[in-house]
Amino acid sequence: xxxxxxxxxxxxxxxxxxxxxxxxxxxxxxxxxxxxxxxxxxxxxxxxxxxxxxxxxxxxxxxxxxxxxxxxxxxxxxxxxxxxxxxxxxxxxxxxxxxxxxxxxxxxxxxxxxxxx
Amino acid sequence: xxxxxxxxxxxxxxxxxxxxxxxxxxxxxxxxxxxxxxxxxxxxxxxxxxxxxxxxxxxxxxxxxxxxxxxxxxxxxxxxxxxxxxxxxxxxxxxxxxxxxxxxxxxxxxxxxxxxxxxxxxxxxxxxxxxxxxxxxxxxxxxxxxxxxxxxxxxxxxxxxxxxxxxxxxxxxxxxxxxxxxxxxxxxxxxxxxxxxxxxxxxxxxxxxxxxxxxxxxxxxxxxxxxxxxxxxxxxxxxxxxxxxxxxxxxxxxxxxxxxx
Numbered sequence: 001x002x003x004x005x006x007x008x009x010x011x012x013x014x015x016x017x018x019x020x021x022x023x024x025x026x027x028x029x030x031x032x033x034x035x036x037x038x039x040x041x042x043x044x045x046x047x048x049x050x051x052x053x054x055x056x057x058x059x060x061x062x063x064x065x066x067x068x069x070x071x072x073x074x075x076x077x078x079x080x081x082x083x084x085x086x087x088x089x090x091x092x093x094x095x096x097x098x099x100x101x102x103x104x105x106x107x108x109x110x111x112x113x114x115x116x117x
Numbered sequence: 118x119x120x121x122x123x124x125x126x127x128x129x130x131x132x133x134x135x136x137x138x139x140x141x142x143x144x145x146x147x148x149x150x151x152x153x154x155x156x157x158x159x160x161x162x163x164x165x166x167x168x169x170x171x172x173x174x175x176x177x178x179x180x181x182x183x184x185x186x187x188x189x190x191x192x193x194x195x196x197x198x199x200x201x202x203x204x205x206x207x208x209x210x211x212x213x214x215x216x217x218x219x220x221x222x223x224x225x226x227x228x229x230x231x232x233x234x235x236x237x238x239x240x241x242x243x244x245x246x247x248x249x250x251x252x253x254x255x256x257x258x259x260x261x262x263x264x265x266x267x268x269x270x271x272x273x274x275x276x277x278x279x280x281x282x283x284x285x286x287x288x289x290x291x292x293x294x295x296x297x298x299x300x301x302x303x304x305x306x307x308x309x310x311x312x313x314x315x316x317x318x319x320x321x322x323x324x325x326x327x328x329x330x331x332x333x334x335x336x337x338x339x340x341x342x343x344x345x346x347x348x349x350x351x352x353x354x355x356x357x358x359x360x361x362x363x364x365x366x367x368x369x370x371x372x373x374x375x376x377x378x
Contacts, residue, residue, distance in 0.1 A: 012159075015152055018231040019159035021239060022368035023167050028309050030232070030239060049121055056129070061148030062156060063233050064240060064269040064276040067141045068132030075129065079122045114133070116236035 006041060010051045013037045014058035034059060035077050035107045039100055042078045043085070052078040065115040073110040077103040146272045153244055153274065157230040160372075167369055224375040225249055227257075227275070232368060238282035238305070241265070243374060246273045250378055256337055257374045262365035263287065263330055263341040264374050277374065280343060281305040281364045288333040289313065289343050291326050299331040303343050303362055311344060313360040322349045322360050338377070341365075 014034040021030035034055045042048025056071030063070060084099040135141060227243035234240075245251050247270050257264040257277045265279040280287050283306065288299040301316035316322060326346045332339030344362040351358040 012155070015156050015231075016159050016163075018233055018242065019156045020163040021232040021234070022241075022371075023163045025239075025309070028307055030234060049119070049125065053125055058148075058152065060132075061145055062152055062231065062242065062274075064235055064242075064271075065233070066133040067136040067144065068129035071132070072126060072129035075122060075125050079119070079126075082119070082122075111234055112236070115234055 003047075006045075006051065007054060010034070010037060010041070010055050011058050014055045015062070018059060018062045029108065032104060032107055032111075035074060035104055036100070038074050038077050039081055039103050042081050043096070043099075048078050048081075049075065063115075069111065069114040072114065073107045076110055077107045080106050142271055145274075149271070149274050153230055156242070157228060157244065160230055164369075164372060223378040224258075225251060225378060226373060227251075227376050228373050229371050230274075233276065235268070235276065235278070237284065237307070238278060239368065240268060240282070241277040241279060241368065241371065241374070243275055243277060243376070244273065245376060246271050246275050248272050251275045251376050254336075256377045258341060258377065259366055259371060259374050261342050263337060263343050264366050264371070266336065267376065275376070277376075279305075279366065279368060280337075281309070281311040281362075281366075283307060287337055287343055288331045289328040290331040291322075292329045292342075293326065299333045300328075301357075301360075303328060311362040311364045313346065313362055314357060316358040316360070318351065318353075318356070318358060320358065322346060322351075322358060324349060328362065 017030070017032060017034040020033070024031040024033070038048065038052045038055050041051045045051070052074040053071060056068075056074035059070035059074075060067050080103045081099050084095070084102060088095045088098070132141070225245050227245035227249075229241055230244050231242040232239045233242055241257075241264070243257075251267060251270055253267055253270050255267050257267065263280050265277045265282070265285070267275050268278040269276040278285060280303065285305045287303045288301075289303050290298065290300050300320050300322075301313045303311060304314050305311055313322075313328065324346055328343045328346065330337045330339060330341045330343055342365045344364040346360045347363045348361040349358065350360065
């Protein structure tokens with residue numbers, strides 16, 4: 001039951017990221033709540049990649065950019081999180097913050113680069 | 118790296134290539150017909166929440182502001198007496214200049230359902246597209262304020278680049294002068310900054326001046342409100358003056374826009 005609820009939550013959060021972008025701006029950048037959700041899920045669940053895929057595809061459906069940009073960015077959030085977890089572990093707060101920071105930075109960079117393409 | 122990750126990354130690049138070559142608008146059409154109503158619902162929740170939060174935050178200032186407005190209303194009541202005369206004069210001027218005349222244009226009412234990052238800027242997503250007669254390049258307004266122009270259109274959705282988006286350029290003039298010439302260009306900058314540039318040193322600019330589109334360049338129509346000058350920056354050595362602008366629209370307050378057909 002939990003995976004289904006998580007999938008629906010991921011889809012809703014992805015739609016919310018699009019809908020609420022103008023209400024959640026920090027320094028001119030919209031807070032990527034779906035990317036944060038993907039990071040949280042992939043931190044706690046083994047099959048986080050599928051949630052990243054669902055979140056990315058949902059945002060791609062609502063995006064004016066090339067189809068696949070957000071899927072690529074979300075999968076990168078998952079991959080970066082996994083790499084950091086494997087190398088450093090996520091037992092300390094510092095490692096968690098580091099992995100979230102790098103994941104979001106990677107996400108924003110990929111989105112910015114690919115949406116300008 | 119995990120093989121699955123690499124496969125999905127390759128698929129996403131393949132999708133980008135397919136979208137660029139053949140276009141995957143049919144796929145978006147299916148997805149958007151399901152997700153747009155959900156997006157609109159969430160946008161409304163966000164909008165209402167924002168309104169309530171703003172109201173609660175503003176309560177301590179409301180009483181003080183109310184006193185100021187009361188005084189202002191009395192002043193305005195006095196000004197009202199001379200308005201009839203000005204209105205007649207204005208009509209004569211508008212006939213002569215053909216500016217800010219009553220517009221007879223066909224408009225499409227579109228609901229804002231969200232916003233998306235496109236390059237350096239945030240674009241507004243609205244629920245009207247090609248099927249409703251929207252096409253790329255048309256202008257979106259809200260009341261008499263310029264919102265932006267449509268930069269991407271899909272069957273049921275279109276995306277509007279706001280006038281204050283990064284590197285967006287709108288030629289403007291000052292509304293209070295009869296001069297028809299463009300005084301400068303309103304340009305969007307990073308961190309939500311909007312500035313007026315390319316203003317000659319001899320041009321007078323004052324805080325509070327209202328800027329309207331001059332129509333130069335043919336992209337934006339003439340006579341729409343663009344913003345208000347909040348700060349003027351002028352250096353004697355510089356060729357041009359600049360000013361900081363409070364833009365006519367705030368994305369988070371928009372629920373609908375009119376798209377010019």
